[in-house]
Amino acid sequence: MRGYYIAGNWKMHKTRAEAAELAKALVEQLRDGKHKYLVAPSFTLLETVGPLLKGSNIVLGAQNMAAEEQGAHTGETSVLQLKDLGVGTVILGHSERRHVYKEDDALINKKVRLALKQGLDVILCIGELLEEREAGNAEAVCETQTVKGLEGVSAEDLSRVTLAYEPVWAIGTGKTATPEDADAIHGSVRAVIRRLYGESAAQRIIIQYGGSVKPDNAAQLMAKENIDGALVGGAALKADSFVPIAKFA
Ligand code: 13P
Numbered sequence: 604m605r606g607y608y609i610a611g612n613w614k615m616h617k618t619r620a621e622a623a624e625l626a627k628a629l630v631e632q633l634r635d636g637k638h639k640y641l642v643a644p645s646f647t648l649l650e651t652v653g654p655l656l657k658g659s660n661i662v663l664g665a666q667n668m669a670a671e672e673q674g675a676h677t678g679e680t681s682v683l684q685l686k687d688l689g690v691g692t693v694i695l696g697h698s699e700r701r702h703v704y705k706e707d708d709a710l711i712n713k714k715v716r717l718a719l720k721q722g723l724d725v726i727l728c729i730g731e732l733l734e735e736r737e738a739g740n741a742e743a744v745c746e747t748q749t750v751k752g753l754e755g756v757s758a759e760d761l762s763r764v765t766l767a768y769e770p771v772w773a774i775g776t777g778k779t780a781t782p783e784d785a786d787a788i789h790g791s792v793r794a795v796i797r798r799l800y801g802e803s804a805a806q807r808i809i810i811q812y813g814g815s816v817k818p819d820n821a822a823q824l825m826a827k828e829n830i831d832g833a834l835v836g837g838a839a840l841k842a843d844s845f846v847p848i849a850k851f852a
Pocket of ligand 1: 612
């Protein structure tokens with residue numbers, strides 16, 4: 604009953620010309636794609652990429668947003684500004700936001716609630732550090748991030764939330780979680796959703812896997828019961844690698 608959802612997080616890459624070239628190639632090559640798609644370019648590229656995606660099957664996403672609607676927040680970008688550019692979805696709680704820019708669960712939760720209140724869909728990222736996995740705490744860390752990230756989110760609003768499990772040690776390292784290890788965490792996160800929101804919400808919620816997803820490992824990951832898509836970083840920067848992932852067989 605859940606469809607697959609493949610998203611590309613372009614992180615801090617590309618000029619406007621490069622972004623336009625990639626967006627055009629993806630629109631063309633994913634026209635006959637069967638799944639749900641999103642690309643999330645940097646803020647400076649949204650106005651370039653947005654119009655190119657119009658009428659396509661690819662949603663325009665942003666990589667972050669401020670926790671406040673507007674005001675004196677130098678260097679931040681508001682949900683209202685994202686909506687103004689046609690952004691439909693925002694990625695929140697990415698591990699680079701959590702660990703490099705020190706965003707904590709309370710701040711991420713504030714952003715999640717604001718995005719949902721303002722009508723955006725959310726991809727909420729969770730995932731453990733290597734030392735947390737080695738200490739046997741991967742499930743517990745993901746549970747805490749899920750529970751705290753979703754605090755105050757109604758069952759109705761949850762239908763606009765996608766979760767993305769991105770083990771920090773697998774991001775940009777070439778090390779992918781095995782499909783079995785990823786599926787185990789996805790299953791435990793789905794159980795958290797079942798406990799908080801009930802069985803049908805647990806069955807419906809899409810849980811993407813992220814962390815060194817490539818054309819040659821996408822199909823094995825997607826074959827797993829609880830893996831419903833991918834959040835792709837490095838391999839999302841070229842049509843040649845993103846399209847085969849998006850059209851995994
Ligand atoms: P990589 O695919 O480069 O490992 O990045 C994953 C990621 O962080 C997507 O948000």
